[in-house]
Amino acid sequence: MAELLATAALTKRFNGLTAVNEVDFRVSEGETAGVIGPNGSGKTTLFNLLSGFFPPSSGEIRFDAASITRLPPHRRVALGIARTFQLVSVFSTLSVWENAVLAVLRFQPGGIRPGPFFFRSARRAPVLERCAEALARVGLTGKAALPVAGLSYGDKRMLEIGITLALRPRLLLLDEPLAGLSDHEIARVVELIRSLRGQFTVVIIEHKISKILELVERLSVMNEGRLICEGAPGEVLADPRVRACYWGKEAPAC
Ligand SMILES: Nc1ncnc2c1ncn2[C@@H]1O[C@H](COP(=O)(O)OP(=O)(O)O)[C@@H](O)[C@H]1O
Ligand SMILES: [Mg+2]
Known part of the structure; x- marks a missing residue:
């Protein structure tokens, strides 16, 4: 599959805090990928950087082989990058x-x-x-x-x-699309995302993974700003580094 999006050492610092730390994140055309990680691990900040909401402190973002690192948000939308927000954002x-x-x-x-x-x-x-x-x-x-x-x-x-x-969009970024929904509503949104598979390239952020486990082909895990593990969902969830970052907080599969 051709590479659609790639970041190189993407970093965002807020005063003393490094919210996204040297992240190399790749998305292939046509895939459905998931990003998980404990609260505060930098998932939304990563989306904010990809959509141009914030400029990165350092690092690069390439979309369709061209640098978009310094493009404003509306130019990125025009190129085909669309996102939703963790809290619903409509008029x-x-x-x-x-x-x-x-x-x-x-x-x-x-x-x-x-x-x-x-x-x-x-x-x-x-x-x-x-x-x-x-x-x-x-x-x-x-x-x-x-x-x-x-x-x-x-x-x-x-x-x-x-x-x-x-x-x-050529790339659809969904930030916790299931957050705040009832079980019935979750089923509707999951069904919708399932229907998008193969037609759109989709990246889904999810705090808890069980609901999107069958939806994504590849899973990336963030912890304290870093991308700590990537691969097939089953393998990623069994990885000791992933289990350790959720240890004492919550299990990733709940
Ligand atoms: N605009 C901001 N200003 C200062 N700190 C921020 C800002 N946005 C996010 N952060 C901090 O960056 C870290 C990562 O946050 P976030 O990306 O929202 O995590 P996640 O989406 O994984 O829960 C948190 O510690 C958060 O408080
Ligand atoms: Mg978030």
């Missing part, structure tokens, strides 16, 4: 449909233009198609006109993933 006062349209327009070349141009471009067929397709994919077609404020947390999460799908 509550807008409808489901408006959220999708806004996201697609926001990342079109030239961005959103004010005034009537916005509404004109919002009505363009390709934009509408993309949004309709994405909402159908996450099962929200019937709720398109509803204000997001009235949705369940599970539906908000599905919308957030739907919005990233509407951007037609």
Whole structure:
């Protein structure tokens, strides 16, 4: 499989704390990869670096063989890197449909233009198609006109993933997509992620691994900012270094 993303000695320091420490992380085109690790191990910071939310203190990020280390977030989205957040991040006062349209327009070349141009471009067929397709994919077609404020947390999460799908990403970064959901909602999101396999390149951060164990082909483990182990999920979970980093905190498979 061709390499889509690669970091080299990627490092982020916050004052005295090294949140991401010399991480070499690779993602191949088409794979579904998981990143696990105890709380505070640097998983979200890694995503923040990949999506351009923070500049790294040192190190490099390459996407599709070109350096993106210094690109701002919107340029990375334009290249095809889309992410979701640990806490759902959608506009509550807008409808489901408006959220999708806004996201697609926001990342079109030239961005959103004010005034009537916005509404004109919002009505363009390709934009509408993309949004309709994405909402159908996450099962929200019937709720398109509803204000997001009235949705369940599970539906908000599905919308957030739907919005990233509407951007037609080449790399989808999901930060704890199952966090805060009921068992029923977890089953829906797991089913959705399963349906993305092979069509999108996906990296899933998960604090606890059991729910995504069958979803990912490869697992990377972070501890105290470092990538300490990588490989097939079964092998990684049996690795003594992985067991040791969870020791006294929680078992990785719970
Ligand atoms: N913006 C920030 N400013 C200062 N410290 C931060 C910031 N973001 C994260 N950290 C710290 O970096 C470490 C890693 O955090 P994080 O990446 O959120 O871990 P995880 O997602 O694995 O739980 C933590 O100690 C956290 O407090
Ligand atoms: Mg996190």
